[in-house]
Amino acid sequence: xxxxxxxxxxxxxxxxxxxxxxxxxxxxxxxxxxxxxxxxxxxxxxxxxxxxxxxxxxxxxxxxxxxxxxxxxxxxxxxxxxxxxxxxxxxxxxxxxxxxxxxxxxxxxxxxxxxxxxxxxxxxxxxxxxxxxxxxxxxxxxxxxxxxxxxxxxxxxxxxx
Numbered sequence: 423x424x425x426x427x428x429x430x431x432x433x434x435x436x437x438x439x440x441x442x443x444x445x446x447x448x449x450x451x452x453x454x455x456x457x458x459x460x461x462x463x464x465x466x467x468x469x470x471x472x473x474x475x476x477x478x479x480x481x482x483x484x485x486x487x488x489x490x491x492x493x494x495x496x497x498x499x500x501x502x503x504x505x506x507x508x509x510x511x512x513x514x515x516x517x518x519x520x521x522x523x524x525x526x527x528x529x530x531x532x533x534x535x536x537x538x539x540x541x542x543x544x545x546x547x548x549x550x551x552x553x554x555x556x557x558x559x560x561x562x563x564x565x566x567x568x569x570x571x572x573x574x575x576x577x578x579x580x581x582x583x
Contacts, residue, residue, distance in 0.1 A: 460496050460552065467495035471504060478507035482557060498550035518543060525572045535572040542568040 423430045438455060470489055479488035495501045503511035525539035546565045555561035
C-alpha cells in the first residue's frame with residue numbers, strides 16, 4: 423500500500439516522521455512517533471470510568487450528560503468499559519476469549535482454521551486499541567466472517583474428514 427497509495431504513504435510518513443512543532447503544541451507523540459493523541463485521549467477518558475463502573479453510561483451513549491467525549495476514546499476496549507461498565511466490558515472480552523478457545527479446538531485445527539481465525543482475533547484486538555471499529559461496521563463483519571466457519575463447527579462431534 424505504501425508504494426501504491428499516496429494517501430496511505432502520507433499517513434505513514436506523518437506517523438513516523440511527524441512535524442515536531444505540531445506534536446509539541448498538542449502534547450502528543452511518544453518516542454518521536456505521532457500516535458494521534460491516543461494516549462492523551464485514553465488518559466482523559468479512563469478517569470470517567472469510576473462515574474459509572476458497573477453498568478456504564480449506556481451503549482453508544484455519548485450525550486453531554488455522560489461526560490464522555492462525543493468522538494469516543496479511540497479505544498474500543500476502553501469505550502466498552504465506559505459505555506457498558508464492568509458487566510459489558512467483561513462480556514465483550516469473554517466473547518473474544520470464547521472465539522479464541524473455539525478456534526483452537528481439534529475440529530477447527532483439523533480444517534486449518536485455527537491459525538487464520540486466531541490471526542484475525544489478534545489483528546482485531548490490536549485494531550480495537552486504536553479506535554471504535556466494532557459498532558456493526560465492516561471490521562466487525564470481517565471478523566465474524568473469518569470466525570463463522572470455525573464457529574459453526576460442532577466441538578463435540580468426531581472429525582470424519
